[in-house]
Amino acid sequence: MKMRARQRLLYGRLLGAVAAAAVIMAGWVFWPSVPERHADPNDALQVELGEAVYRNNCASCHGVNLEGQPDWRVRKLDGRLPAPPHDETGHTWHHTDEQLFRITKLGLRPPLAPEGYQSDMPAFDGVLSDDEIWAVLAFIKSRWPGEVLARQPSPDKGNNR
Incomplete structure (x- = not known):
């Protein structure tokens, strides 16, 4: 009797480990990698392009001055949150460049947001190029x-959130 219980426990653990490995592998295979580029706030040409693209694609929700929508921390009647500011008063700087790239390209959805989370943030894949x-x-x-920029997490700082 004890032997069967131990065998079932062992098989259950083995099956759980295999399932976990399959989920991790699927994540690596199906989750698109982020191109090896970066957002350089000191690159005048990149910033100039970014400002034009932002004004045409992002400012209508996130504000011309990156101020976000009013009461951005208070859910709307549909349960979704208004667009947050991208200036230092928001939480954009709490995320790595890679996370921000993925949110912009793919929209705010799991695994970048909790399961079941709904957002008005669209995916810009096919609308904007990676360079944009x-x-x-x-x-x-x-x-x-500068102090906010210095606090933004990055993989090389070892404070990736």
């Missing part, structure tokens, strides 16, 4: 004060 997305991020970062 990186440029928008460079423009946004160029508007942050």
Whole structure:
């Protein structure tokens, strides 16, 4: 009797490990990699392009001055949150460039948001090129004060969120 229970427990653990490995592998295979580019707030050409792209594609929700929509922390009647600011008063700088790139390219959805989370943030894949997305991020970062820019997490700082 004890042997069967141990075998079932062992098989259950083995099956769980195989399932977990399959989920991790599927994530690596199906989750698009981020191109090896970056958002450089000191690159004047990238920032200039980013400002133009931002004004044409992002400002209508996130504000001309990156101020976001009013009461951005209070859910609307449909349960969704208004567009947050991208200036230092928001939480954009709490995310790595890679996370911001993915949110912009793919929209705000799992695994970048909790399961079941609904957002008005569209996916810009097919609308903006990768270079345009990186440029928008460079423009946004160029508007942050130095102390905020220094606090943004990055993989090389070891504080990836």
